[in-house]
Amino acid sequence: MSRLALSKSRYCLGERCPKALYLQTHEPELAAxxxxxxxxxxxxxxxxxxxARKYFPSGVLIEADFREPEQALLETQRALERGASVLFEAAFVYKGTFVRVDILEKNGHAWDLIEVKSSTQVKDEHVSDLAIQHFVLEGNAMRVQRTWLMHLNRECRYPRLQELFVKSDCTDRVKKRENSVGKNIEALTKMLGENMPPAVEIGPYCDSPRPCVFKAACWAHLPAHSVFELHGTWASTKFKLYERG
Known part of the structure; x- marks a missing residue:
């Protein structure tokens, strides 16, 4: 795979901040x-x-690790040819974007896409994760019937581990993003081929949904005592003050 190729994690990073994706690709030494x-x-x-895999005893695990994408693609194709009805870590590539699917389960003549997360609720970032996988699967003529997030059940109590997970149907939310995924891939791929990183101002996305590893590099221009050191002030207020100069 080319170093400019996208994966589901790289796509989601670029959707959050294209500059972070560019730096990850071209200047990874800047990452904390x-x-x-x-x-x-x-x-x-x-x-x-x-x-989560224990809930699908007939599942076939694609064992090639993340450093062996071509092997993972080959193993996936072989498993499908053998008629596997449940696959773990199945690999697909479309338009230069490589994904590994946590759980792919046969549903009639189509498939259910299941993403597993350790959270207790569906977050917007999870929908982005599912959307890119859905796009790549459909591009491989793998018709997706439903898309699910399989996440931890906050009501589960030991020892009832059979209730550890719940599945939330994200099909409608994913479908709403269908038209944007292809355009995003084209834009991110073009951006990665440029000689300079995109001009992206610092913003709340530097810390949400988690602190960016390139934050120190992107915030290096700030003076020693900036508005961001104000205590008891909302982050949104700090950014408004920053934007005013």
Whole structure:
């Protein structure tokens, strides 16, 4: 895969901030090390994903890791040819965008796309994640019937682990983004081929939904004592003051 290729995580990063995606691609040395909290969240996500697979005992795991996209694509094709009805980490590529699907479950003559998250509710970022996967699957003639977010059940109590997850139907929310995904891919791919990063001002997205690893690089122009050090002030107010100069 080309280093300019998109993945679902890179697409979602570019949708949040194209400059962050550009820096990740061309100037990765500017990224701050991942915090302990971020690393812990990644570990939790891996554990939750493995637990979710237990709900689909007939599932076939595509074992090639993230460093072997071509092998993952080959394993996925073979599993489909053998008639697998549930796949874990299935790999697909379309228009230079590579995705791995947490769970792909046969539904009649179509498929259900299931994304697993360690959160307890559907967030907007999850819908973006599902939308790019839906786009790539449809581009591979894999008709998607429903799109689901399989997330933790806040009402679950030990030892009733059979109630650990709930599924939220995101089909309608994903369909509303169908027309924008292809355009976003084209725009992000073109942007990555430029010689300079896009001009993107700092904003609330630098910290939401989580702090960006390039924040220090993008905020380096601020003076030692800026409006962002004001205590007891809403972030939105700080940015309004910043924009006024």
């Amino acid at each position: 090390p991942l915090s302990e909290g971020a690393l812990r969240t990644m570990e939790e996500g891996t554990l939750v994903g493995a637990e």
